[in-house]
Amino acid sequence: MKCREPRLKSCCCCLDLRAGCFFLAMFEIFASALGFFVAEDSRILLLGRTAYMLHFIGSVFLMTSIFVQIEALVVIYMVTNVVHLIFCTVFLIEYATYSSFCALETVPAFFTLTLSIYFWLVAFSYWRRLQWEHNPEFDE
Template sequence: MKCRVPRLKSCCCCVDLRAGCFFLALFEIFASILGFFVAEEGKLFLIGRLAYMFHFIGSIFLLMGSMLQIETLVIIYLGTNIFHLIFSTAFVVEYAVECRFCALETTPVYITLIVSLYSWLVAFSYLRRLHWQNDPEYDE
């Protein structure tokens, strides 16, 4: 029995997956640049910045992968986005506990994490479509 991951046929119900990956990559590049300036001091803050740096690089790979239709670049983005989701979530939880759950400062980070999770699903669906287009025998 195979585990089925949700498949998206379009981004935001009306945009092609390729164009959706392009625009989500632009948004995530902007969000990761803002994430560089969120942290202050400490080991977990350094890990948060490192996660945003990897996410910035991965988003550039997604941007190039959506323009050039290269599967390897999309796979690199998926890996860096998982790294970003794990370590940025730990960073946000630590920051929220340290500042006694200051919602105003952590709300933008929560929103970018939700958008990153959706972007991961869109990029994964785009990768599956690229597999299907490049290999006629690929059928999961």
């Protein structure tokens, strides 16, 4: 008996996965651009901004994959999303402990990190759908 990973059939219960990936890529591009300007001087500031920059590039790749339907571009987004989740979580923890904790800056970053988990699941489901569209026999 095979264990199947969770797959979504739609984004936000009302959008097709392709359209949902388009809107989430636009949101992630905007959120990553804002992430460049978060925080003051910090030991991990460069790390956090690098993670946002990588995630920005991954989101652009996801946007591109919607139009050209290349599976590898979705995989790049998913990898950069995991890197974004790891490094920005470390950045937020470091920022909260060593700097003056500012809710105005950390709450939006925490909100986008929480949404990134759901966005990763949507992108993963879209990637699985692309694999199936290119090879209908592919159904692990």
